[in-house]
Amino acid sequence: MLASLNLGDGNNLGTADGRIALDCSVRETRQGHYVISTTDFFFPLVDSPYLQGRIGAANVLSDLYAEGVEHCDFVLMLLAACRDMSLEERNICTQEMVRGFRDACIEADTTITGGQTVLNPWPIIGGVATSVVTKDGFISSDGAQPGDVLVLTKPLGTQVAVNVHEWRNRDDNKFWNKIVETNLITVPEAEDMMYAAVCSMARLNKTGGLLMLKHKANAATDVTGFGILGHAQNLMDNQLAQVGAELHTLPLIANTVKVNDEILNFRLKIGYSAETSGGLLISMPEENAKAYIQDLEEAEGYPAWIIGRITDDPNRKATIIDDVKILEV
Amino acid sequence: MLASLNLGDGNNLGTADGRIALDCSVRETRQGHYVISTTDFFFPLVDSPYLQGRIGAANVLSDLYAEGVEHCDFVLMLLAACRDMSLEERNICTQEMVRGFRDACIEADTTITGGQTVLNPWPIIGGVATSVVTKDGFISSDGAQPGDVLVLTKPLGTQVAVNVHEWRNRDDNKFWNKIVETNLITVPEAEDMMYAAVCSMARLNKTGGLLMLKHKANAATDVTGFGILGHAQNLMDNQLAQVGAELHTLPLIANTVKVNDEILNFRLKIGYSAETSGGLLISMPEENAKAYIQDLEEAEGYPAWIIGRITDDPNRKATIIDDVKILEV
Numbered sequence: 001m002l003a004s005l006n007l008g009d010g011n012n013l014g015t016a017d018g019r020i021a022l023d024c025s026v027r028e029t030r031q032g033h034y035v036i037s038t039t040d041f042f043f044p045l046v047d048s049p050y051l052q053g054r055i056g057a058a059n060v061l062s063d064l065y066a067e068g069v070e071h072c073d074f075v076l077m078l079l080a081a082c083r084d085m086s087l088e089e090r091n092i093c094t095q096e097m098v099r100g101f102r103d104a105c106i107e108a109d110t111t112i113t114g115g116q117t118v119l120n121p122w123p124i125i126g127g128v129a130t131s132v133v134t135k136d137g138f139i140s141s142d143g144a145q146p147g148d149v150l151v152l153t154k155p156l157g158t159q160v161a162v163n164v165h166e167w168r169n170r171d172d173n174k175f176w177n178k179i180v181e182t183n184l185i186t187v188p189e190a191e192d193m194m195y196a197a198v199c200s201m202a203r204l205n206k207t208g209g210l211l212m213l214k215h216k217a218n219a220a221t222d223v224t225g226f227g228i229l230g231h232a233q234n235l236m237d238n239q240l241a242q243v244g245a246e247l248h249t250l251p252l253i254a255n256t257v258k259v260n261d262e263i264l265n266f267r268l269k270i271g272y273s274a275e276t277s278g279g280l281l282i283s284m285p286e287e288n289a290k291a292y293i294q295d296l297e298e299a300e301g302y303p304a305w306i307i308g309r310i311t312d313d314p315n316r317k318a319t320i321i322d323d324v325k326i327l328e329v
Numbered sequence: 330m331l332a333s334l335n336l337g338d339g340n341n342l343g344t345a346d347g348r349i350a351l352d353c354s355v356r357e358t359r360q361g362h363y364v365i366s367t368t369d370f371f372f373p374l375v376d377s378p379y380l381q382g383r384i385g386a387a388n389v390l391s392d393l394y395a396e397g398v399e400h401c402d403f404v405l406m407l408l409a410a411c412r413d414m415s416l417e418e419r420n421i422c423t424q425e426m427v428r429g430f431r432d433a434c435i436e437a438d439t440t441i442t443g444g445q446t447v448l449n450p451w452p453i454i455g456g457v458a459t460s461v462v463t464k465d466g467f468i469s470s471d472g473a474q475p476g477d478v479l480v481l482t483k484p485l486g487t488q489v490a491v492n493v494h495e496w497r498n499r500d501d502n503k504f505w506n507k508i509v510e511t512n513l514i515t516v517p518e519a520e521d522m523m524y525a526a527v528c529s530m531a532r533l534n535k536t537g538g539l540l541m542l543k544h545k546a547n548a549a550t551d552v553t554g555f556g557i558l559g560h561a562q563n564l565m566d567n568q569l570a571q572v573g574a575e576l577h578t579l580p581l582i583a584n585t586v587k588v589n590d591e592i593l594n595f596r597l598k599i600g601y602s603a604e605t606s607g608g609l610l611i612s613m614p615e616e617n618a619k620a621y622i623q624d625l626e627e628a629e630g631y632p633a634w635i636i637g638r639i640t641d642d643p644n645r646k647a648t649i650i651d652d653v654k655i656l657e658v
Contacts, residue, residue, distance in 0.1 A: 116368050
């Protein structure tokens with residue numbers, strides 16, 4: 001499972017001043033401001049090096065947006081060229097990854113000011129995104145209140161889609177063979193699934209992040225390697241109030257649930273399928289959430305969903321309810 | 330050649346405001362301060378994962394010290410655990426790399442506040458070092474003057490030493506066989522060479538950086554993948570004045586020159602042998618340089634050397650003079 005190679009985001013190590021930073025490192029500077037910084041890098045998941053570059057940038061920038069940071073000041077690019085490619089193939093792939101990464105940074109209105117490049121058996125793309133802000137320039141992600149709802153801005157299931165695509169490209173793959181034999185999904189459906197995943201992963205969470213400030217989000221994180229439930233739990237662990245999360249709806253990329261149920265259990269329906277460059281998971285009052293979703297759809301043309309609610313819970317548990325609603329999107 | 334896997338430091342891409350940052354990304358913040366940030370990561374060069382961790386931290390922090398930054402505000406750690414090790418070996422190696430990295434960060438009086446960990450065919454260690462400073466909190470590295478001398482704070486030859494060590498550990502290695510057959514160097518001499526290289530690579534450039542401010546360095550960089558002459562040239566390209574560099578002395582780890590001359594040409598004597606976590610190369614007036622070297626030796630117990638001088642040169646060339654003095658240290 002390609003997407004599960006990411007061993008997790010180490011940014012939640014806590015800071016020296018005791019504050020836990022959920023998605024980013026947050027440090028008060030000696031000048032009284034805050035440096036918000038985050039790093040992420042991984043290995044290609046998609047066929048197009050250009051789109052992989054975009055995904056790498058969207059993924060690292062997402063951590064800043066999840067903190068409600070309006071503007072990324074600069075990006076350092078982390079890159080490995082693939083040792084095992086021919087020189088020509090390597091040059092093209094590396095250049096295309098860089099082009100995709102740069103284009104996403106341009107879209108994010110930020111600048112690449114440095115980085116590091118190595119040769120590695122596997123290609124790598126990623127970066128470091130940094131912003132210096134004043135005290136009110138970010139959301140401290142610890143203010144979720146009982147009665148808040150949880151909004152998710154991208155569908156789940158990227159890991160399933162990427163794996164199905166990988167199976168399909170291999171000779172005589174037993175999982176793909178089973179999909180074909182059982183007529184579980186058609187080739188066009190598999191293509192649509194991958195297309196939806198790639199578009200989702202390559203999309204910036206910038207607008208979603210900006211609108212959080214306007215609509216007074218109480219807390220947020222972004223959904224990546226730990227799956228929706230893992231990140232919901234991390235978010236609960238970070239709250240000042242004793243609150244839990246109850247997820248009642250899972251918006252899934254169309255047909256991923258069939259693959260999860262019939263071919264290989266990615267733990268998608270129990271909330272632990274890893275996501276790459278996933279959506280923002282936001283705690284906010286219900287009326288704000290509705291306006292937020294409407295604004296986001298108007299600005300970007302993509303839906304977001306209310307997928308759960310914040311409860312009073314001294315145990316701070318995040319759970320998925322038994323009769324969870326599966327929403328294929 | 331292990332050390333040459335580093336394809337170079339991309340931090341000198343230039344910044345949006347037109348200023349070329351030699352070793353780091355330098356960005357003015359919206360609040361009127363400067364964020365100095367740098368990233369570096371690479372693959373193990375030494376047998377001890379603990380020392381490799383220290384080297385990884387020393388190497389990335391060095392870029393900040395080369396900018397005359399007094400204090401690193403925080404570090405993000407970049408880590409890959411080795412996929413091809415047994416689980417036990419992988420856990421021990423990874424933990425030891427992290428321990429070495431952390432210890433060096435503690436010595437540098439900084440904090441690790443985040444990072445990213447992946448599984449990769451090769452282990453990786455590195456980081457991102459960031460400091461927010463005021464305008465006079467760093468050296469802009471563009472003020473070298475004709476008549477300045479060039480000081481180097483660590484000896485050269487780490488790539489040669491690391492390779493000799495690698496040859497010696499392999500079965501029936503042709504280079505090591507030739508060393509033995511020709512009695513070029515003894516086993517204890519090879520061990521001393523590697524020991525000197527490891528100590529040098531693991532040593533922080535912190536004191537060397539702090540003393541640059543006291544002794545009014547005009548410009549500085551640190552010596553890594555491009556070799557001493559490559560970095561001297563980069564330094565000249567960055568100067569406001571039309572100056573060149575003439576290197577008259579090369580301080581080399583003992584016996585590396587023999588290996589370079591008799592076994593395999595690492596381009597050590599022409600200044601292009603890659604270094605890892607090398608010394609600071611500093612342009613400063615001669616009288617300051619003498620006091621700087623004395624101060625550094627008193628503080629750390631390690632020598633530094635005047636290795637060249639700055640000339641008036643509209644072509645901005647860095648060269649090594651014909652009868653260069655080889656100083657085995």
